[in-house]
Amino acid sequence: MKTLFKRPESLTDTPTHYCPGCTHGVVHRLVAEVIDELGLRERTVGIAPVGCSVLAFNYFNLDFQQAAHGRAPALATGIKRARPDLIVFTYQGDGDLASIGMAEIIHAANRGEKFTVVFINNAIYGMTGGQMAPTTMPGQVTTTSPRGRDVSDVGYPMRMCELLASLRTPGFIERVAAHTPQQVVKARRALKTAFELQRDNKCFTFVECLSTCPTNWGVTPFEATRWLEEHLAPYYPVQNFKKYEDEKDPKPQTPDPKAGDGNAG
Amino acid sequence: MSKVLMKGNEAIAESAIRAGGLCYFCYPLTPQSEVAEYLSRRMVEVGGAYLQAESEVAVINMVYGAAGAGARAWSTSSSPGFSLMMEGLSYIAAAELPCVVVNIVRAGPGLGGILPSQGDYRQATKGGGHGDYRCLVLAPSSVQEAVDMMPLAFDRADRYRNPVIVIGDGMIGQMMEPVEFKEWTFPPLPPKDWATTGARGRKPNLINSLHLAPSVEEQLNITLAEKYEQMKREEVRFEEYNTDQPYRVLLVAYGTTARIGKTAIAQLREKGISAALLRPITLFPFPEARVLELGRKAEFLLSVEMSMGQLVEDVRCAMGRERPVHFFGRSGGIVPSPEEVVGAVESRLGGGRS
16 A cells, blocks of 8 residues: 655654644644655754744654754754764744844854754744744734834834845745645745755755744634734745855955055055 | 973863864953964864854853764853853753863953953852752863863763863963873763764654753752762862971962962961961862861961952851851952962961961
Protein backbone atom coordinates (compact mmCIF):
# COMPACT_ATOMS: atom_id res chain seq x y z
CA MET A 1 0.00 0.00 0.00
CA LYS A 2 1.29 3.45 -0.84
CA THR A 3 1.74 5.83 2.09
CA LEU A 4 0.14 9.15 1.24
CA PHE A 5 0.64 10.96 4.49
CA LYS A 6 2.78 10.36 7.56
CA ARG A 7 4.51 12.19 10.33
CA PRO A 8 7.90 13.52 9.22
CA GLU A 9 10.84 11.81 10.90
CA SER A 10 11.96 15.21 12.17
CA LEU A 11 8.82 15.48 14.32
CA THR A 12 8.23 13.48 17.48
CA ASP A 13 4.96 11.69 18.21
CA THR A 14 3.96 14.27 20.83
CA PRO A 15 0.69 16.23 20.97
CA THR A 16 1.51 19.94 20.97
CA HIS A 17 0.25 22.42 23.56
CA TYR A 18 -0.69 24.93 20.86
CA CYS A 19 -4.20 26.37 20.83
CA PRO A 20 -6.72 25.43 18.13
CA GLY A 21 -6.30 27.71 15.13
CA CYS A 22 -2.67 28.58 15.88
CA THR A 23 -0.28 28.12 12.95
CA HIS A 24 2.74 26.99 15.02
CA GLY A 25 1.86 23.35 14.40
CA VAL A 26 1.67 23.87 10.63
CA VAL A 27 5.01 25.66 10.51
CA HIS A 28 6.64 23.02 12.73
CA ARG A 29 5.51 20.41 10.25
CA LEU A 30 6.76 22.37 7.25
CA VAL A 31 10.19 22.82 8.81
CA ALA A 32 10.33 19.12 9.66
CA GLU A 33 9.25 18.09 6.15
CA VAL A 34 11.92 20.25 4.55
CA ILE A 35 14.64 18.91 6.86
CA ASP A 36 13.53 15.35 6.05
CA GLU A 37 13.37 16.03 2.33
CA LEU A 38 16.88 17.49 2.25
CA GLY A 39 18.22 14.66 4.40
CA LEU A 40 19.53 17.02 7.08
CA ARG A 41 17.92 15.60 10.21
CA GLU A 42 21.04 13.97 11.64
CA ARG A 43 23.11 17.12 11.45
CA THR A 44 20.54 19.72 12.41
CA VAL A 45 20.36 21.68 15.65
CA GLY A 46 17.27 23.75 16.41
CA ILE A 47 17.11 26.69 18.81
CA ALA A 48 13.93 27.18 20.80
CA PRO A 49 13.02 30.73 21.90
CA VAL A 50 11.07 32.01 24.85
CA GLY A 51 7.39 32.31 24.05
CA CYS A 52 4.70 29.91 22.89
CA SER A 53 7.23 27.81 20.99
CA VAL A 54 9.58 27.50 23.98
CA LEU A 55 8.69 23.80 24.08
CA ALA A 56 9.46 23.26 20.38
CA PHE A 57 12.23 20.89 21.49
CA ASN A 58 9.52 18.46 22.58
CA TYR A 59 8.00 18.39 19.11
CA PHE A 60 11.07 18.23 16.85
CA ASN A 61 12.98 14.97 16.67
CA LEU A 62 16.25 16.91 16.46
CA ASP A 63 19.07 18.07 18.69
CA PHE A 64 17.93 21.30 20.33
CA GLN A 65 19.17 24.15 22.46
CA GLN A 66 16.81 26.37 24.41
CA ALA A 67 17.71 30.06 24.40
CA ALA A 68 17.06 32.99 26.72
CA HIS A 69 14.60 35.67 25.56
CA GLY A 70 15.71 36.94 22.14
CA ARG A 71 19.16 35.33 22.24
CA ALA A 72 18.52 32.48 19.81
CA PRO A 73 20.57 34.09 16.99
CA ALA A 74 23.54 34.42 19.36
CA LEU A 75 23.32 30.73 20.28
CA ALA A 76 23.00 29.83 16.60
CA THR A 77 26.06 31.98 15.85
CA GLY A 78 28.03 30.18 18.55
CA ILE A 79 27.07 26.76 17.22
CA LYS A 80 27.78 27.66 13.59
CA ARG A 81 31.15 29.24 14.43
CA ALA A 82 32.14 26.18 16.46
CA ARG A 83 30.68 23.61 14.03
CA PRO A 84 30.12 25.05 10.53
CA ASP A 85 29.18 21.56 9.34
CA LEU A 86 25.96 21.57 11.36
CA ILE A 87 22.63 22.86 10.05
CA VAL A 88 21.19 25.33 12.54
CA PHE A 89 17.84 27.08 12.69
CA THR A 90 16.21 29.37 15.21
CA TYR A 91 12.46 29.36 15.69
CA GLN A 92 11.33 32.67 17.20
CA GLY A 93 8.20 34.69 17.81
CA ASP A 94 7.73 38.42 17.32
CA GLY A 95 8.20 39.41 20.97
CA ASP A 96 11.35 37.33 21.19
CA LEU A 97 12.89 38.36 17.87
CA ALA A 98 11.62 41.88 17.20
CA SER A 99 11.73 43.27 20.73
CA ILE A 100 14.16 41.81 23.25
CA GLY A 101 16.26 40.09 20.59
CA MET A 102 16.49 42.96 18.10
CA ALA A 103 20.25 43.45 18.49
CA GLU A 104 21.00 39.75 18.14
CA ILE A 105 18.92 39.26 14.97
CA ILE A 106 20.17 42.37 13.19
CA HIS A 107 23.82 41.64 13.84
CA ALA A 108 23.54 37.95 13.01
CA ALA A 109 21.88 38.93 9.73
CA ASN A 110 24.46 41.59 9.01
CA ARG A 111 27.34 39.20 9.64
CA GLY A 112 25.70 36.81 7.22
CA GLU A 113 25.66 33.98 9.74
CA LYS A 114 24.82 30.90 7.76
CA PHE A 115 21.83 29.66 9.69
CA THR A 116 18.09 29.86 9.09
CA VAL A 117 15.62 31.94 11.07
CA VAL A 118 11.98 30.91 11.20
CA PHE A 119 10.13 33.97 12.48
CA ILE A 120 6.51 33.60 13.59
CA ASN A 121 4.68 36.94 13.52
CA ASN A 122 1.23 36.92 15.08
CA ALA A 123 1.30 40.55 16.21
CA ILE A 124 1.02 39.74 19.91
CA TYR A 125 2.79 38.19 22.90
CA GLY A 126 1.15 34.80 23.11
CA MET A 127 2.76 32.90 25.99
CA THR A 128 2.62 35.75 28.48
CA GLY A 129 -1.07 36.25 27.80
CA GLY A 130 -1.69 38.67 24.95
CA GLN A 131 0.40 41.77 25.58
CA MET A 132 1.37 44.32 22.93
CA ALA A 133 4.25 43.29 20.67
CA PRO A 134 6.47 45.46 18.44
CA THR A 135 4.42 43.97 15.61
CA THR A 136 0.99 44.74 17.11
CA MET A 137 -1.16 46.65 14.61
CA PRO A 138 -2.19 50.31 15.09
CA GLY A 139 -5.34 50.39 17.19
CA GLN A 140 -5.10 46.68 18.02
CA VAL A 141 -6.37 45.98 21.52
CA THR A 142 -4.11 43.87 23.73
CA THR A 143 -3.84 43.45 27.50
CA THR A 144 -1.22 46.22 27.62
CA SER A 145 -2.86 48.41 24.98
CA PRO A 146 -6.46 48.32 26.26
CA ARG A 147 -7.44 51.36 24.17
CA GLY A 148 -5.67 49.97 21.13
CA ARG A 149 -2.06 50.50 20.06
CA ASP A 150 -1.53 54.25 20.04
CA VAL A 151 1.09 54.96 17.40
CA SER A 152 1.59 58.50 18.70
CA ASP A 153 2.76 56.94 21.96
CA VAL A 154 4.58 53.74 20.97
CA GLY A 155 5.13 54.11 17.22
CA TYR A 156 4.12 51.92 14.31
CA PRO A 157 4.61 48.17 14.14
CA MET A 158 8.03 47.04 12.98
CA ARG A 159 8.43 45.20 9.69
CA MET A 160 11.33 42.83 10.20
CA CYS A 161 11.74 41.57 6.63
CA GLU A 162 11.89 45.14 5.32
CA LEU A 163 14.29 46.15 8.09
CA LEU A 164 16.66 43.24 7.45
CA ALA A 165 16.38 43.62 3.68
CA SER A 166 17.87 47.11 4.03
CA LEU A 167 21.14 45.41 5.02
CA ARG A 168 23.51 44.39 2.26
CA THR A 169 24.73 41.09 3.69
CA PRO A 170 21.66 38.90 4.29
CA GLY A 171 21.04 36.64 1.30
CA PHE A 172 17.50 35.34 1.51
CA ILE A 173 14.54 37.09 3.13
CA GLU A 174 10.92 36.15 2.51
CA ARG A 175 7.58 36.67 4.23
CA VAL A 176 5.04 33.90 3.95
CA ALA A 177 1.77 32.94 5.62
CA ALA A 178 0.26 29.62 6.63
CA HIS A 179 -3.46 30.27 6.89
CA THR A 180 -4.58 28.87 3.51
CA PRO A 181 -3.48 25.78 1.56
CA GLN A 182 -1.92 27.93 -1.19
CA GLN A 183 0.04 29.94 1.37
CA VAL A 184 1.20 26.74 3.08
CA VAL A 185 2.61 25.48 -0.23
CA LYS A 186 4.45 28.79 -0.75
CA ALA A 187 5.70 28.80 2.81
CA ARG A 188 7.12 25.32 2.37
CA ARG A 189 8.88 26.43 -0.81
CA ALA A 190 10.49 29.38 0.97
CA LEU A 191 11.62 27.23 3.88
CA LYS A 192 13.10 24.71 1.49
CA THR A 193 15.04 27.42 -0.33
CA ALA A 194 16.32 28.73 3.00
CA PHE A 195 17.58 25.34 4.18
CA GLU A 196 19.09 24.59 0.77
CA LEU A 197 21.01 27.85 0.84
CA GLN A 198 22.24 27.06 4.33
CA ARG A 199 23.18 23.51 3.32
CA ASP A 200 25.22 24.98 0.46
CA ASN A 201 26.87 27.39 2.92
CA LYS A 202 25.64 30.42 0.99
CA CYS A 203 24.05 33.01 3.25
CA PHE A 204 21.89 34.12 6.15
CA THR A 205 18.32 32.99 5.52
CA PHE A 206 15.17 34.45 7.08
CA VAL A 207 11.59 33.28 6.63
CA GLU A 208 8.84 35.24 8.40
CA CYS A 209 5.45 33.58 8.68
CA LEU A 210 2.32 35.64 9.38
CA SER A 211 0.42 33.68 11.97
CA THR A 212 -2.81 33.61 13.88
CA CYS A 213 -3.45 33.77 17.61
CA PRO A 214 -7.20 33.23 18.09
CA THR A 215 -6.81 32.86 21.84
CA ASN A 216 -5.17 36.23 22.47
CA TRP A 217 -6.89 38.02 19.61
CA GLY A 218 -10.15 36.87 21.23
CA VAL A 219 -11.71 35.45 18.06
CA THR A 220 -12.52 32.06 16.55
CA PRO A 221 -9.88 30.33 14.42
CA PHE A 222 -11.88 31.14 11.30
CA GLU A 223 -12.23 34.82 12.25
CA ALA A 224 -8.51 34.90 13.01
CA THR A 225 -7.73 33.75 9.49
CA ARG A 226 -9.87 36.53 8.10
CA TRP A 227 -8.34 39.13 10.43
CA LEU A 228 -4.86 38.09 9.29
CA GLU A 229 -5.90 38.50 5.68
CA GLU A 230 -7.65 41.85 6.18
CA HIS A 231 -5.29 43.53 8.62
CA LEU A 232 -1.90 41.84 8.84
CA ALA A 233 -1.30 40.95 5.19
CA PRO A 234 -1.80 44.51 3.84
CA TYR A 235 0.72 45.93 6.35
CA TYR A 236 3.08 42.94 6.17
CA PRO A 237 3.10 42.03 2.45
CA VAL A 238 3.62 38.35 1.78
CA GLN A 239 6.47 38.36 -0.70
CA ASN A 240 10.15 37.74 -1.26
CA PHE A 241 12.44 40.58 -0.19
CA LYS A 242 15.81 39.17 -1.10
CA LYS A 243 16.86 36.34 -3.38
CA TYR A 244 20.34 34.95 -3.07
CA GLU A 245 22.76 35.82 -5.83
CA ASP A 246 26.39 34.88 -5.85
CA GLU A 247 28.34 38.08 -5.47
CA LYS A 248 30.25 38.59 -8.68
CA ASP A 249 31.98 41.84 -7.77
CA PRO A 250 35.11 41.64 -5.69
CA LYS A 251 34.50 42.41 -2.03
CA PRO A 252 34.94 46.14 -1.43
CA GLN A 253 38.14 47.08 0.34
CA THR A 254 38.67 50.45 1.99
CA PRO A 255 42.30 51.47 2.21
CA ASP A 256 43.92 51.64 5.64
CA PRO A 257 43.75 55.30 6.81
CA LYS A 258 47.39 55.02 7.81
CA ALA A 259 48.37 54.01 4.27
CA GLY A 260 47.59 57.46 2.85
CA ASP A 261 46.26 58.15 -0.65
CA GLY A 262 49.60 58.62 -2.34
CA ASN A 263 49.03 62.35 -2.84
CA ALA A 264 50.07 63.48 0.60
CA GLY A 265 52.95 65.92 0.60
CA MET B 1 60.68 26.29 27.51
CA SER B 2 62.26 29.68 28.08
CA LYS B 3 60.46 32.63 29.55
CA VAL B 4 58.96 35.41 27.48
CA LEU B 5 57.93 38.88 28.59
CA MET B 6 54.20 39.30 28.04
CA LYS B 7 51.36 41.56 29.04
CA GLY B 8 48.85 39.77 31.26
CA ASN B 9 45.96 39.97 28.80
CA GLU B 10 48.02 38.58 25.93
CA ALA B 11 49.50 35.85 28.11
CA ILE B 12 45.99 34.78 29.15
CA ALA B 13 44.98 34.65 25.48
CA GLU B 14 47.96 32.53 24.47
CA SER B 15 47.56 30.17 27.40
CA ALA B 16 43.88 29.65 26.60
CA ILE B 17 44.72 28.72 23.01
CA ARG B 18 47.30 26.20 24.20
CA ALA B 19 44.65 24.77 26.53
CA GLY B 20 42.33 24.20 23.58
CA GLY B 21 40.17 27.27 24.07
CA LEU B 22 39.63 27.59 20.33
CA CYS B 23 36.23 29.22 20.36
CA TYR B 24 36.42 32.81 21.58
CA PHE B 25 33.79 35.54 21.51
CA CYS B 26 34.37 39.07 22.71
CA TYR B 27 33.38 42.69 22.98
CA PRO B 28 36.02 45.43 23.42
CA LEU B 29 36.20 46.94 26.90
CA THR B 30 39.10 48.45 28.80
CA PRO B 31 41.16 47.02 30.47
CA GLN B 32 40.88 43.64 28.73
CA SER B 33 40.70 44.55 25.02
CA GLU B 34 44.22 43.26 24.37
CA VAL B 35 42.90 39.71 24.68
CA ALA B 36 40.61 40.32 21.69
CA GLU B 37 43.32 42.14 19.74
CA TYR B 38 45.76 39.30 20.30
CA LEU B 39 43.25 36.59 19.39
CA SER B 40 41.95 38.41 16.31
CA ARG B 41 45.27 37.53 14.67
CA ARG B 42 46.33 34.45 16.65
CA MET B 43 43.08 32.48 16.30
CA VAL B 44 43.44 32.49 12.52
CA GLU B 45 46.88 30.87 12.83
CA VAL B 46 45.58 28.02 14.99
CA GLY B 47 42.36 27.48 13.03
CA GLY B 48 40.04 28.45 15.88
CA ALA B 49 36.88 30.55 15.92
CA TYR B 50 37.14 34.23 16.82
CA LEU B 51 34.26 36.67 16.70
CA GLN B 52 33.75 40.22 17.91
CA ALA B 53 30.07 40.34 18.81
CA GLU B 54 27.56 43.16 19.12
CA SER B 55 27.47 43.10 22.92
CA GLU B 56 28.47 41.06 25.94
CA VAL B 57 24.87 39.86 26.06
CA ALA B 58 25.40 38.27 22.66
CA VAL B 59 28.92 37.11 23.60
CA ILE B 60 27.84 34.97 26.52
CA ASN B 61 25.01 33.46 24.47
CA MET B 62 27.44 32.63 21.67
CA VAL B 63 29.54 30.92 24.33
CA TYR B 64 26.38 29.01 25.36
CA GLY B 65 25.74 27.87 21.80
CA ALA B 66 29.33 26.85 21.09
CA ALA B 67 29.75 25.12 24.46
CA GLY B 68 26.49 23.30 23.82
CA ALA B 69 27.93 22.07 20.53
CA GLY B 70 30.90 20.63 22.40
CA ALA B 71 33.53 23.35 21.91
CA ARG B 72 35.87 24.77 24.54
CA ALA B 73 34.22 28.18 24.42
CA TRP B 74 35.32 31.18 26.40
CA SER B 75 35.35 34.92 26.66
CA THR B 76 36.90 37.82 28.48
CA SER B 77 35.41 41.03 29.72
CA SER B 78 35.65 43.70 32.36
CA SER B 79 33.17 44.67 35.06
CA PRO B 80 30.37 46.50 33.16
CA GLY B 81 30.56 43.93 30.37
CA PHE B 82 30.73 41.11 32.87
CA SER B 83 27.46 42.35 34.38
CA LEU B 84 25.86 42.06 30.94
CA MET B 85 26.90 38.41 30.85
CA MET B 86 25.09 37.49 34.05
CA GLU B 87 21.86 36.43 32.32
CA GLY B 88 23.70 34.06 30.02
CA LEU B 89 25.95 32.75 32.77
CA SER B 90 22.88 31.78 34.78
CA TYR B 91 21.52 29.86 31.77
CA ILE B 92 24.90 28.20 31.19
CA ALA B 93 25.10 27.09 34.81
CA ALA B 94 21.51 25.82 34.68
CA ALA B 95 22.03 23.95 31.40
CA GLU B 96 25.26 22.52 32.91
CA LEU B 97 27.52 23.71 30.12
CA PRO B 98 31.26 24.22 30.49
CA CYS B 99 32.80 27.60 29.77
CA VAL B 100 35.53 29.94 30.98
CA VAL B 101 35.01 33.66 31.45
CA VAL B 102 37.84 35.96 32.44
CA ASN B 103 36.88 39.17 34.25
CA ILE B 104 39.63 41.79 34.35
CA VAL B 105 37.98 43.88 37.03
CA ARG B 106 37.86 47.67 36.87
CA ALA B 107 36.52 50.20 39.35
CA GLY B 108 32.75 50.43 39.81
CA PRO B 109 29.82 50.54 40.34
CA GLY B 110 28.33 51.85 37.12
CA LEU B 111 30.70 52.78 34.37
CA GLY B 112 33.21 53.38 37.16
CA GLY B 113 36.78 53.82 36.04
CA ILE B 114 39.29 51.82 34.05
CA LEU B 115 41.79 51.34 36.87
CA PRO B 116 42.23 48.11 38.87
CA SER B 117 39.64 47.02 41.40
CA GLN B 118 38.38 43.94 43.21
CA GLY B 119 34.83 45.25 43.42
CA ASP B 120 33.28 42.29 41.58
CA TYR B 121 34.13 39.79 44.34
CA ARG B 122 30.54 39.27 45.47
CA GLN B 123 29.21 39.09 41.90
CA ALA B 124 31.75 36.41 40.99
CA THR B 125 31.58 34.30 44.13
CA LYS B 126 27.91 34.37 45.06
CA GLY B 127 26.39 33.66 41.65
CA GLY B 128 25.99 37.02 39.96
CA GLY B 129 23.00 36.19 37.80
CA HIS B 130 19.55 35.03 38.87
CA GLY B 131 18.79 31.73 40.53
CA ASP B 132 20.61 29.20 42.65
CA TYR B 133 23.97 28.70 40.99
CA ARG B 134 27.65 29.33 41.54
CA CYS B 135 30.81 29.43 39.48
CA LEU B 136 34.23 28.08 40.31
CA VAL B 137 36.31 31.24 40.75
CA LEU B 138 40.08 31.36 40.28
CA ALA B 139 42.08 34.46 41.21
CA PRO B 140 45.66 34.78 39.93
CA SER B 141 48.11 37.16 41.59
CA SER B 142 50.70 37.20 38.82
CA VAL B 143 50.79 36.90 35.07
CA GLN B 144 52.49 33.51 35.40
CA GLU B 145 49.75 32.27 37.67
CA ALA B 146 47.10 33.53 35.24
CA VAL B 147 48.85 31.58 32.49
CA ASP B 148 48.96 28.45 34.63
CA MET B 149 45.29 28.82 35.55
CA MET B 150 43.81 28.83 32.07
CA PRO B 151 44.36 25.08 31.40
CA LEU B 152 43.04 24.31 34.87
CA ALA B 153 40.01 26.52 34.26
CA PHE B 154 39.13 24.72 31.02
CA ASP B 155 39.66 21.33 32.60
CA ARG B 156 37.48 22.08 35.61
CA ALA B 157 34.79 23.66 33.44
CA ASP B 158 34.58 20.44 31.42
CA ARG B 159 34.86 18.21 34.49
CA TYR B 160 32.09 19.94 36.42
CA ARG B 161 30.12 21.09 33.37
CA ASN B 162 29.96 24.49 35.01
CA PRO B 163 31.21 28.00 34.26
CA VAL B 164 34.66 28.83 35.63
CA ILE B 165 35.51 32.48 36.26
CA VAL B 166 39.09 33.68 36.23
CA ILE B 167 39.04 36.98 38.06
CA GLY B 168 41.98 39.32 37.78
CA ASP B 169 42.10 42.94 38.75
CA GLY B 170 43.21 45.41 36.09
CA MET B 171 46.84 45.04 37.25
CA ILE B 172 46.93 41.37 36.22
CA GLY B 173 45.64 42.21 32.75
CA GLN B 174 47.83 45.22 32.10
CA MET B 175 51.21 44.50 33.66
CA MET B 176 54.06 42.76 31.87
CA GLU B 177 55.90 39.89 33.51
CA PRO B 178 58.11 37.05 32.29
CA VAL B 179 56.03 33.93 31.73
CA GLU B 180 56.59 30.33 30.81
CA PHE B 181 53.96 28.20 29.09
CA LYS B 182 54.15 24.81 30.73
CA GLU B 183 52.64 21.56 29.55
CA TRP B 184 49.77 20.52 31.80
CA THR B 185 48.19 17.11 31.85
CA PHE B 186 44.90 16.21 33.46
CA PRO B 187 43.07 12.92 33.91
CA PRO B 188 40.91 12.00 30.89
CA LEU B 189 37.57 13.77 30.67
CA PRO B 190 34.29 12.00 29.99
CA PRO B 191 33.08 12.32 26.37
CA LYS B 192 30.70 15.18 25.65
CA ASP B 193 27.93 12.81 24.65
CA TRP B 194 25.35 15.42 25.74
CA ALA B 195 26.43 17.98 23.11
CA THR B 196 24.09 19.03 20.29
CA THR B 197 26.05 17.81 17.30
CA GLY B 198 23.22 16.31 15.26
CA ALA B 199 21.18 13.27 16.31
CA ARG B 200 23.03 10.71 14.23
CA GLY B 201 22.42 7.17 15.45
CA ARG B 202 21.15 8.34 18.82
CA LYS B 203 18.22 10.09 20.44
CA PRO B 204 18.18 13.89 20.19
CA ASN B 205 20.20 15.82 22.77
CA LEU B 206 18.68 18.82 24.48
CA ILE B 207 20.48 21.76 26.11
CA ASN B 208 17.84 23.37 28.27
CA SER B 209 17.14 25.23 31.49
CA LEU B 210 13.32 25.27 31.42
CA HIS B 211 11.76 22.95 33.98
CA LEU B 212 8.11 23.77 34.57
CA ALA B 213 7.56 20.93 37.04
CA PRO B 214 8.72 22.08 40.50
CA SER B 215 9.99 18.63 41.39
CA VAL B 216 12.22 18.57 38.28
CA GLU B 217 13.51 22.09 38.91
CA GLU B 218 14.24 21.26 42.53
CA GLN B 219 16.12 18.14 41.46
CA LEU B 220 18.28 20.34 39.23
CA ASN B 221 18.90 22.66 42.19
CA ILE B 222 19.93 19.65 44.30
CA THR B 223 22.22 18.33 41.56
CA LEU B 224 23.87 21.75 41.21
CA ALA B 225 24.25 22.10 44.99
CA GLU B 226 25.96 18.71 45.14
CA LYS B 227 28.35 19.90 42.45
CA TYR B 228 29.23 22.99 44.49
CA GLU B 229 29.73 20.82 47.59
CA GLN B 230 32.12 18.65 45.60
CA MET B 231 34.02 21.80 44.60
CA LYS B 232 34.25 22.73 48.28
CA ARG B 233 35.75 19.32 49.06
CA GLU B 234 38.12 19.04 46.11
CA GLU B 235 38.95 22.40 44.59
CA VAL B 236 39.97 24.69 47.47
CA ARG B 237 43.28 26.34 46.63
CA PHE B 238 45.29 28.87 48.61
CA GLU B 239 48.80 30.07 49.28
CA GLU B 240 50.32 30.66 52.71
CA TYR B 241 53.10 33.11 53.45
CA ASN B 242 55.04 33.23 56.74
CA THR B 243 52.55 30.92 58.44
CA ASP B 244 55.31 28.50 59.54
CA GLN B 245 56.40 30.90 62.29
CA PRO B 246 54.47 32.64 65.07
CA TYR B 247 52.51 35.71 64.01
CA ARG B 248 50.27 38.24 65.68
CA VAL B 249 48.36 39.28 62.57
CA LEU B 250 46.95 37.22 59.70
CA LEU B 251 46.40 39.14 56.49
CA VAL B 252 43.87 37.71 54.05
CA ALA B 253 44.10 39.02 50.50
CA TYR B 254 43.88 37.72 46.92
CA GLY B 255 45.24 38.80 43.56
CA THR B 256 47.33 41.94 43.45
CA THR B 257 46.59 42.94 47.04
CA ALA B 258 48.17 39.68 48.26
CA ARG B 259 51.45 40.80 46.71
CA ILE B 260 51.13 44.13 48.45
CA GLY B 261 50.40 42.21 51.65
CA LYS B 262 53.70 40.33 51.35
CA THR B 263 55.63 43.59 51.05
CA ALA B 264 53.72 44.94 54.04
CA ILE B 265 54.67 41.84 56.05
CA ALA B 266 58.37 42.54 55.37
CA GLN B 267 57.94 46.15 56.51
CA LEU B 268 56.07 45.04 59.62
CA ARG B 269 58.90 42.65 60.44
CA GLU B 270 61.34 45.58 60.46
CA LYS B 271 59.05 47.25 62.98
CA GLY B 272 59.07 44.12 65.07
CA ILE B 273 55.52 43.07 64.24
CA SER B 274 55.07 39.50 63.05
CA ALA B 275 52.44 38.89 60.40
CA ALA B 276 51.46 36.15 57.99
CA LEU B 277 49.28 35.97 54.89
CA LEU B 278 46.67 33.63 53.56
CA ARG B 279 45.93 34.14 49.87
CA PRO B 280 42.79 32.46 48.57
CA ILE B 281 43.47 31.21 45.02
CA THR B 282 39.95 29.88 44.66
CA LEU B 283 37.51 32.57 45.77
CA PHE B 284 34.75 30.01 45.40
CA PRO B 285 35.21 27.55 46.96
CA PHE B 286 36.62 29.76 49.71
CA PRO B 287 39.37 28.28 51.91
CA GLU B 288 37.24 28.75 55.03
CA ALA B 289 38.67 25.84 57.04
CA ARG B 290 42.24 27.07 56.57
CA VAL B 291 41.24 30.65 57.41
CA LEU B 292 39.85 29.37 60.71
CA GLU B 293 42.94 27.25 61.50
CA LEU B 294 45.40 30.01 60.73
CA GLY B 295 43.22 32.78 62.16
CA ARG B 296 43.15 31.09 65.57
CA LYS B 297 46.93 31.54 65.79
CA ALA B 298 46.64 35.31 65.32
CA GLU B 299 45.42 38.08 67.60
CA PHE B 300 43.28 39.38 64.76
CA LEU B 301 42.81 39.13 61.01
CA LEU B 302 42.91 41.89 58.44
CA SER B 303 41.23 41.56 55.07
CA VAL B 304 43.09 43.72 52.54
CA GLU B 305 41.09 44.57 49.43
CA MET B 306 40.63 46.86 46.48
CA SER B 307 36.96 47.03 47.41
CA MET B 308 34.88 48.35 50.28
CA GLY B 309 34.69 45.17 52.35
CA GLN B 310 33.59 42.20 50.25
CA LEU B 311 36.22 39.52 50.91
CA VAL B 312 36.01 40.39 54.61
CA GLU B 313 32.49 38.96 54.73
CA ASP B 314 33.76 35.50 53.83
CA VAL B 315 36.66 35.82 56.28
CA ARG B 316 34.24 36.77 59.08
CA CYS B 317 31.96 33.92 58.08
CA ALA B 318 34.89 31.50 58.40
CA MET B 319 36.16 32.91 61.73
CA GLY B 320 32.85 33.31 63.49
CA ARG B 321 33.49 35.12 66.78
CA GLU B 322 36.80 33.42 67.43
CA ARG B 323 38.97 36.39 66.51
CA PRO B 324 38.33 39.97 65.45
CA VAL B 325 38.33 40.38 61.69
CA HIS B 326 39.19 43.86 60.45
CA PHE B 327 39.05 45.36 57.02
CA PHE B 328 41.32 47.68 55.10
CA GLY B 329 40.72 48.60 51.52
CA ARG B 330 41.10 51.25 48.87
CA SER B 331 38.78 51.55 45.93
CA GLY B 332 37.92 53.68 42.93
CA GLY B 333 40.94 52.29 41.09
CA ILE B 334 43.41 53.16 43.84
CA VAL B 335 45.86 50.40 44.72
CA PRO B 336 46.72 50.32 48.43
CA SER B 337 50.38 50.88 49.30
CA PRO B 338 52.26 48.52 51.62
CA GLU B 339 52.72 51.47 53.99
CA GLU B 340 48.97 51.92 54.23
CA VAL B 341 48.55 48.25 55.06
CA VAL B 342 51.27 48.54 57.72
CA GLY B 343 49.44 51.55 59.15
CA ALA B 344 46.16 49.66 59.22
CA VAL B 345 47.81 46.81 61.15
CA GLU B 346 49.53 49.16 63.61
CA SER B 347 46.38 51.13 64.34
CA ARG B 348 44.56 47.95 65.30
CA LEU B 349 47.43 46.61 67.42
CA GLY B 350 46.99 49.66 69.60
CA GLY B 351 50.68 50.35 69.99
CA GLY B 352 51.58 46.88 71.38
CA ARG B 353 54.74 45.23 70.06
CA SER B 354 55.71 41.58 69.97
